[in-house]
Each structure stands twice: as structure tokens, then as C-alpha cells.
């Protein structure tokens with residue numbers, strides 16, 4: 001990097017904004033600190049000589065070049081700090097070869113790197129054949145209202161990438177559906193509850209026993225349940241909703257117990273929890289369709305369901321309709337897929353491979369990143385395989401050497417994309 005001292009100074013300033021989503025005010029839809037971070041970032045871009053757009057503090061855009069559009073998107077909002085920090089969270093700290101601070105890798109560090117790389121491209125003599133449209137998000141961590149707003153104000157490029165995922169480069173993300181069905185009526189129980197959010201495997205569930213006699217007939221201890229007053233409780237293990245096999249769903253032992261107490265819920269268990277409809281048989285190179293019943297809300301069981309492209313809603317529905325009860329599927333995010341060996345993915349992959357000893361391959365993801373803002377979107381770094389940056393945790397950090405490597409990869413990617421020719 002040309003001016004590392006200045007870069008670290010700017011990074012320290014950017015990290016110092018406490019840009020956790022805050023109270024909405026007329027000119028700060030996500031709170032004052034988020035708006036201030038955005039203004040600092042766009043001011044910096046203007047000082048670098050770029051044209052910028054502020055979408056009413058919902059987000060921003062930095063534009064460079066002429067030609068076929070390529071989008072870039074990341075974000076300046078951060079998650080709350082939580083507890084357990086050994087350093088000042090809202091500042092840049094260097095310690096023992098590490099850079100530390102909230103947002104250092106998610107996503108302020110990569111964002112500032114991208115801005116500096118774009119400046120290096122502008123200042124070079126390399127001819128830019130494409131138009132970079134660098135979107136600055138402000139609400140990635142909570143509701144993506146920034147993207148919604150920007151999409152209402154302007155068009156979005158077809159191709160793009162987001163420095164807010166993993167290296168080497170993702171070419172696909174599964175679609176996200178919310179599959180819902182009514183909780184059955186029970187004879188001896190009522191008020192089944194459990195789960196906290198849709199996208200996490202339910203780690204705690206409970207049901208109220210209305211007929212205590214059943215407790216004498218079938219031993220709930222054998223099902224790993226505990227009794228608290230008239231409530232039977234079940235504990236599981238949480239995991240991300242896109243990877244239910246990594247967790248242990250707390251609903252299942254509870255429902256199994258209720259079934260053995262004579263409740264007519266065998267179909268409910270068999271389809272939702274034991275995949276009787278066979279959704280997981282729909283499998284391709286990106287993996288299987290997954291379905292995780294994670295949350296009870298308003299009398300319904302809501303499942304986090306992930307569908308790898310090119311499977312579609314139709315494929316999912318043809319499975320779900322096999323159940324003898326009513327099930328609905330509501331699309332939350334469409335599946336995305338970019339040509340795995342096309343020019344766009346290859347250009348990003350080559351930039352990564354140039355700087356890594358182990359050659360990488362394009363990956364697919366079950367989780368969703370800002371890459372899906374683009375019809376053909378890739379998540380591209382900043383996390384390296386086998387490195388833990390403690391994103392969303394205390395002491396978020398990166399090795400300084402990895403950070404600088406990330407910078408060089410982004411720089412090479414921008415320079416190479418700048419000379420890309422049609423068709424992508």
C-alpha cells in the first residue's frame with residue numbers, strides 16, 4: 001500500500017464511529033453515528049476525486065470509470081460490541097501483529113481498503129474499460145433497508161461483488177424460504193413454544209402440560225426433558241439455520257415425547273423433522289435443500305429453508321405438497337448463481353490465487369451476503385479460509401499480514417476487472 005500511515009489514520013477514524021443501528025431521525029434513518037460514518041466515507045472519496053452520491057443517508061455510491069457496470073457493495077454499520085473486549089472497540093488497536101476493533105473485518109476495514117484500491121486504480125495509467133459503482137451500505141446487519149432504498153432510487157448493475165464474505169470467491173448462494181405450517185391441536189398439552197429467530201436452530205423449547213396424568217405413563221426423563229411447574233422443557237444446541245446438521249433441534253425430543261403420550265403428531269414430526277417429503281434428496285454441487293423448524297410464532301412452526309440454484313421455488317413446492325397438512329413457502333431471498341468458470345468469477349479467483357500458496361476454487365454458500373444484491377453477485381473475501389476473525393464477537397481482529405494481503409488481492413482484482421472485455 002502506498003500510504004499506509006494515512007490509511008491507518010483513516011481506518012482509526014472510521015472505526016471510531018459507533019455505527020451500531022440507532023434511533024431514527026429525519027436525516028439519519030439508522031441513527032446519527034451511522035450517518036456520520038457514511039459522510040466521512042463519502043467525503044474521503046470526494047477528496048480522492050471521485051463522484052459520490054448520498055442516498056439520503058440510507059447508503060451511498062462512489063462512481064469511477066466508463067463502460068459496462070460492475071457493482072461493489074459493503075457496509076459501514078456494525079453489530080453491538082457485546083461484552084468481553086480487552087481493547088477499545090471503537091478504535092484501531094495494533095497488538096502483537098493483529099489489527100483489532102469492531103468492524104475491522106466486518107466490514108469497515110475491507111470497505112476502506114476498497115476505496116484506497118480504487119484510488120490507486122484512478123491514479124495509475126491503466127485504462128478503465130468498466131464503470132465501477134461502489135455502493136456503501138448502512139443497514140447490512142439488521143434489515144437491508146439501505147439496499148431497498150437504493151434500489152428504489154437507482155438501477156443496480158447485473159454483475160458485482162461484496163467484500164463481506166469469504167475468500168476465495170463464492171459463485172452461488174442458496175435461496176432462503178420461510179416454510180410455515182400450523183401447530184397441530186393437542187389433547188394433553190398446549191402452548192408449544194421455542195426458538196428465538198428463524199435463522200438459528202432452536203436450542204430451547206417448551207410445552208405446557210394440561211393433563212398431568214400423561215407424565216406418569218411415559219417417563220419424560222428418557223427423552224432428556226425437564227419439568228418446571230406444568231411446563232416440559234427441552235434443550236438443544238443452536239447452529240446457523242443454513243446448517244441444521246451442526247445443531248440439535250430442541251423441538252424434536254419434546255414432540256417425540258408428546259407423540260408417545262398419544263398425540264396425533266406423527267406426520268408433523270415425520271415431514272418437518274425427518275424429511276418424509278424428501279427435500280434433502282434435491283441435491284447438487286452446492287449441496288442439499290435444507291429445512292430447519294426453528295421458531296414457533298403465532299401458532300405456526302416456521303422453518304428456515306435453503307434452496308441451491310438452479311433449483312427453484314417450484315421444486316421446493318412440489319416436495320412440500322406431499323405433506324397431508326397445509327404448508328406455505330414464502331421467499332425471503334432468491335437463490336443466486338454466477339457462471340462458475342466465467343470471466344467474472346475467474347478474474348476474482350485469479351487475484352486471490354496470485355497471493356495464496358494454496359490455490360482456491362469458487363465456493364457456494366448456505367448463508368446470505370450482500371453479494372445477492374446483484375443478479376450475478378459474488379462474495380469475495382475478506383475472511384481467509386482457516387482464519388477466525390471473531391466477527392460479531394468480542395475482540396474482532398485480523399492478522400496485519402492477512403489484512404495487507406487482502407488489500408493486495410482487492411487491488412489486483414480492481415485492476416484486472418478494469419481491463420475486462422465483453423462478454424463477462
Ligand SMILES: [Zn+2]
Nearest residue numbers: 106107140164
Ligand atoms: Zn458484514
